[in-house]
Amino acid sequence: MKSITNLSKEKALNRQEVLKKLNGRTLMIYFVLLNKIKIGVRELQRHLDLSSPSVARYHLEKLTDLKLVENRNGVYYLIKKADLPVLTSWILIGRRLLPKVLFAAVFFSVLFIGYLIFIFSFWGKDSLFVFLFGGLITLYTWWDVWVHYQNKPI
Template sequence: MSSDSADQSKDVLKGTTLEVYRFLLKSSKPVGTRELQRALNLSSSSVATYHLTKLEDAGLLKREAGGFSVSKYLLENSIKVSKFLVPRYFFYAVFAVAVLVIELTVLRPAALYQEYVFSLATTAVMVVFLCYETVKTWKRGSL
């Protein structure tokens, strides 16, 4: 896939069209227009058709017998795990929390040293940053 066509595909993914694409990413089977309309509380089936056609024209969806399914995965900040879209930062945040717990329990010295406090502070800042980015990505709903 060329960089130009990837940019065009990303330009389409905004607002309701992004929500439609995210819903289809999470779905394990082809989704019809009515099903999409009900799931996302769209005002009419023609609105759902408009967004599905927009995604199909961008090459992100394909028509199948039962409806539409994703043909091209554009996941930059998320990883698809089963039916869930998990932010990439989540895995880094879990690792950073594990490192912090190990520093606080296993690696704790009898007397506090400057290096230990610095390491602890650095890890704590990393945990806060990664947790913030994870929550931000989850709430914003970006790919």
């Protein structure tokens, strides 16, 4: 029976291996599998517009070696979610990888612009607070979107 420290070291090594190997196109394919749960080689090739089915199979096999995906008669199933910090702040919509904070930035921008257009009528203590708070939160969320795009994993 393995000791608890050996299991934790094995888990840490496995996480480091996943962090090292899960990048670039393989990471994009992993994002697709997170959204679809199962996918075939040709479907993946068409979905990401890959050059050939062998490219799709190579990356799927890489995920299989990492024990994140399982091949069942040519259909690849997601069996385990990787514990990666990069996965928590991004979402794949179609072929686009978007930071989750983008939705907050759009939401706060719409609220702030809506306030300025429909509600704001005169300068007062309350309107100054809303103007400053709304402006700062909108600027901060858009700045965070920009930082996420600068550090895009793919």
